[in-house]
Amino acid sequence: MRPLKSRHRPAENGWHESSTTVTEYALSLDLGESSVTRDETETYIIEGGQAGRDRLNLLHQVFRVGTQHLLDEIEIAPGMKCLDVGCGGGDVAKLLATKVGSDGQVVGTDADISMIELASAEAQRQGLKNIQYLQGDAYSTFCEHSFDLVYSRLLLTHLSAPEKALAAMCGSVKRGGWVVIEDMDATRIFSDPEIPAISRYLELYIGLSTSNGGDPAIGPKLPGLLRRAGVMDVEVRLVQQAGYSGPVKQNVVITAERTAQRLVQNGYIGADEMTNLLRDNHRAAVDPDILISAPLIVQAWGRIDTD
Ligand SMILES: C[S@@+](CC[C@H](N)C(=O)[O-])C[C@H]1O[C@@H](n2cnc3c(N)ncnc32)[C@H](O)[C@@H]1O
Numbered sequence: 001m002r003p004l005k006s007r008h009r010p011a012e013n014g015w016h017e018s019s020t021t022v023t024e025y026a027l028s029l030d031l032g033e034s035s036v037t038r039d040e041t042e043t044y045i046i047e048g049g050q051a052g053r054d055r056l057n058l059l060h061q062v063f064r065v066g067t068q069h070l071l072d073e074i075e076i077a078p079g080m081k082c083l084d085v086g087c088g089g090g091d092v093a094k095l096l097a098t099k100v101g102s103d104g105q106v107v108g109t110d111a112d113i114s115m116i117e118l119a120s121a122e123a124q125r126q127g128l129k130n131i132q133y134l135q136g137d138a139y140s141t142f143c144e145h146s147f148d149l150v151y152s153r154l155l156l157t158h159l160s161a162p163e164k165a166l167a168a169m170c171g172s173v174k175r176g177g178w179v180v181i182e183d184m185d186a187t188r189i190f191s192d193p194e195i196p197a198i199s200r201y202l203e204l205y206i207g208l209s210t211s212n213g214g215d216p217a218i219g220p221k222l223p224g225l226l227r228r229a230g231v232m233d234v235e236v237r238l239v240q241q242a243g244y245s246g247p248v249k250q251n252v253v254i255t256a257e258r259t260a261q262r263l264v265q266n267g268y269i270g271a272d273e274m275t276n277l278l279r280d281n282h283r284a285a286v287d288p289d290i291l292i293s294a295p296l297i298v299q300a301w302g303r304i305d306t307d
Contacts, residue, residue, distance in 0.1 A: 044158055045212050047258040048112045053089045055254050056115075059154070060091040061247040062294050066239035067092055067153065067182065070299045071099060073235075074178055079103040080148040083172050085138050085165070086110055086155030090119030090131065096151065097131045107147075109136040139164055141171035149178040156183050156222070160213025166229045173304045179231045184295035185219035188240065189252060192291040197280030201256045204268050208259065211266075219298035231302040242293035249285045249292045256281050 046052060076082070078101035084093040087108030097106045108131065110116055119133040136142060138155060150169045156162035170179055186205060191198045209216040226234045241248045256278055264271050284290045 043212065044112065045208055045214070045259060045262055046255065047261070049114045050118065051258060052112070053115065053118045055258050056089040056091065058247050058250055058254055060089070062241055062251050063153070063182070063239075063297065064091070064095075066241070066297060066299070068095060069239075070180065070182065070237065070301070071095060074149070074180060074301060076100065076149065081105045081146065082107070082149045082151060083142060083147045083169075084108040085142075085150060085152040085169055086158075087119065087133065088112075088115050088154075090115075090123060090133055092151060092153055093119070093131050093133070094123070094126075094128065096149075097128055100130065102130055104130055106131045107142070108133045109138075109142060111135065111137050139168055141168045144171055145174050147172050147177060148174060149180060151180045153182040154184060156181065156225075157186075157209070157216060157218045158212075158214045162215065162218060163225055163229065166225055170229050170231065170304055175304055177304050178301060179226060179229070179304060180299075180301040181222050181226065182297055182299045183219050183222055184216070184297055186216040186295045188293070188296035190242075190293050191284065195280070195284040195290060195292075197277045198252060198284060198292065201252065201277060201281060204263050205255070205259060207268060208263055208266065219296055222298050222300040226300050226302055230305055232305050234300055234302040237299045239297045239299065240293060240295075242291055244288055244291055248294050249290075251294055252292060253278075253281045253285045 046055070076096065076099040078099075080100045081104060082093075082096045082100060084090070084096060084106065087093050087110050090108045093106045093108035097104070100106060108119060110119075110133070113135045116133045116135045123131045123133065138152075138159065139161070150173050152169060156165060159165050166181070173179055186202065186209070189198070189202055206216045215221070223234050223236045243249055260274050260278060263269050264274050269277070284292065
């Protein structure tokens with residue numbers, strides 16, 4: 001895990017936040033104890049910081065409608081407590097915050113402190129008082145059996161042990177509470193007519209993700225993962241966006257840019273070939289006669305057993 005900046009104090013249980021310890025935070029919410037274990041071996045393969053935030057902003061423009069429909073299906077009532085694990089820039093946490101209202105609480109957690117800082121600053125600027133963003137690892141249960149709903153989008157694909165992260169998430173949910181997961185199958189991205197540079201980038205991304213321990217095609221496996229984690233009455237929906245213009249076309253190009261350095265450094269591709277690939281991807285993204293899709297998104301959700 002990256003070192004914390006000096007103004008961030010490590011809390012005893014391993015969770016971090018800019019102004020309060022997680023213990024103070026848990027007390028303020030009347031949440032239970034949290035237990036933490038950390039995985040030190042994984043790295044996130046896409047650039048973070050402001051560039052990463054900008055990419056997640058674009059990604060949210062692509063996936064927001066599908067996520068909103070999903071959240072509308074679930075009985076999210078005012079006053080509920082929700083947890084968004086691997087929240088990135090905190091966009092879905094904000095959708096949840098609107099639903100739970102001023103009597104509710106939303107916590108967004110992410111391993112990347114720069115994301116937490118950016119998300120916290122945005123929420124403060126927007127005057128959102130019912131959200132808090134905390135740094136923490138998805139493999140750790142945060143505040144056992146304290147949340148009415150735990151949500152995660154596009155996190156498990158990056159993890160080498162998604163079942164462990166899911167178990168940790170389930171541990172945060174109250175009995176009878178919701179577990180709601182969205183993740184992708186990147187192998188289903190397509191272009192029409194087929195653009196060789198996009199197909200080539202997909203091969204590279206799949207290789208990089210897989211060698212990092214991730215699963216770029218985890219989406220269809222989500223329902224089974226949820227059932228094995230003890231989630232009941234699992235429901236499933238598939239969503240895929242495609243277009244001739246707009247954010248859906250830029251998504252694959254920006255993700256290629258944010259992984260380019262890593263791909264070159266790790267020897268997957270030469271610098272010159274990468275430059276050409278990015279140029280060709282960009283040309284395809286601005287060509288109004290080329291259709292490009294986002295990854296297939298699988299949404300899977302259900303409740304934790306009430307027994
Ligand atoms: C593709 S982004 C998705 C962000 C957000 N869920 C969304 O849909 O906008 C994946 C996020 O997972 C975070 N992440 C990766 N590994 C993590 C881990 N082990 N624990 C917590 N967060 C992690 C990354 O820092 C990144 O912000």
